[in-house]
Amino acid sequence: MYYFIVNKTSGNGRSIKIWNEIEGILKEKKVTYMVLLSSNKIEVLEYISTIKSRNSRVDGVVALGGDGTIHEIINQLIGTVYPFTVIPTGSGNDFARARGITKDYEQEIDRILKKGQQTIDLLKIGDRHCMTVVGIGFDGKVAKEANEMKLKKWFGGLAYFFIIFKVLISYKPTYTKLLLNGEERIFERVWLIAIANHPYYGGGMKICPDATSNDGKLDICIIHSLPKWRLLFILAAVFKGKHVTMTGVEYVQVESIEVESNEPLYVTADGEIMGQTPTTVTVTKDAFHVIS
Ligand SMILES: Nc1ncnc2c1ncn2[C@@H]1O[C@H](COP(=O)(O)OP(=O)(O)OP(=O)(O)O)[C@@H](O)[C@H]1O
Numbered sequence: 001m002y003y004f005i006v007n008k009t010s011g012n013g014r015s016i017k018i019w020n021e022i023e024g025i026l027k028e029k030k031v032t033y034m035v036l037l038s039s040n041k042i043e044v045l046e047y048i049s050t051i052k053s054r055n056s057r058v059d060g061v062v063a064l065g066g067d068g069t070i071h072e073i074i075n076q077l078i079g080t081v082y083p084f085t086v087i088p089t090g091s092g093n094d095f096a097r098a099r100g101i102t103k104d105y106e107q108e109i110d111r112i113l114k115k116g117q118q119t120i121d122l123l124k125i126g127d128r129h130c131m132t133v134v135g136i137g138f139d140g141k142v143a144k145e146a147n148e149m150k151l152k153k154w155f156g157g158l159a160y161f162f163i164i165f166k167v168l169i170s171y172k173p174t175y176t177k178l179l180l181n182g183e184e185r186i187f188e189r190v191w192l193i194a195i196a197n198h199p200y201y202g203g204g205m206k207i208c209p210d211a212t213s214n215d216g217k218l219d220i221c222i223i224h225s226l227p228k229w230r231l232l233f234i235l236a237a238v239f240k241g242k243h244v245t246m247t248g249v250e251y252v253q254v255e256s257i258e259v260e261s262n263e264p265l266y267v268t269a270d271g272e273i274m275g276q277t278p279t280t281v282t283v284t285k286d287a288f289h290v291i292s
Pocket residue numbers: 005006007008009010011012038039040041044065066067068069070072073089090091092093094152153270271272
């Protein structure tokens with residue numbers, strides 16, 4: 001049995017239209033499935049509890065949504081061996097981008113029905129798990145604004161571009177103390193800290209180009225000690241992942257990071273607001289099953 005979870009709110013209602021097409025294909029191929037058309041997170045929790053209580057074979061749990069939808073589902077599925085995947089219908093779709101999952105849903109259904117599986121790592125932040133990137137500081141503030149403005153519903157990845165400029169006008173870098181695998185590092189003027197399991201966030205920004213979800217490591221990009229105008233050049237280079245060797249960019253791979261700052265910084269995971277610093281992020285190796 002395949003279980004589909006369609007987030008009616010993601011991608012400005014696009015998911016429902018795509019689901020209607022997909023349902024036609026599933027019926028044609030005589031696939032057994034159940035579907036939840038959800039408009040809030042509580043429904044996801046109840047649906048996944050029902051799947052667990054059925055105690056029957058689960059061939060796959062498939063999300064139709066963006067990274068926020070994935071975030072919610074992985075946090076309910078964690079601890080199970082149900083294979084998960086996504087058909088991207090959100091505005092950013094950074095998990096799908098990282099794994100080469102396309103918007104060609106006929107092709108993606110064929111992939112899903114082949115039943116290939118693999119295990120991947122997840123990031124752990126407090127009691128939540130994160131699939132893509134934890135963003136702290138400037139990027140945390142950008143994600144917060146993006147969620148509040150709902151602009152990304154209309155402009156997709158392009159919305160982040162406008163919001164970056166808006167936040168940049170008033171944002172000030174912060175004194176930050178990091179513990180990287182327990183070793184203290186002080187950064188006087190931090191713009192952002194991105195902690196990654198997959199390379200992309202913000203609708204295609206390749207912030208941690210070497211991040212892979214099967215190495216048991218956090219890839220961390222720290223942008224610091226730069227004037228504002230230089231940050232703009234760095235951010236432009238991020239789209240191609242060419243920023244990592246530039247002055248003011250530190251790129252490390254570790255198993256744990258603790259972040260303290262002299263004023264609270266926004267922390268996001270998969271584009272969802274988690275809270276503010278101080279915070280600790282670790283990696284859980286082979287924590288989760290996905291359809292390959
Ligand atoms: N299954 C669900 N049903 C309804 N709402 C959900 C569900 N899962 C998550 N949400 C909420 O819906 C919001 C939007 O979902 P999502 O982030 O997937 O779409 P998006 O914003 O269009 O895409 P992206 O994150 O890729 O930019 C999330 O911020 C989350 O709070």
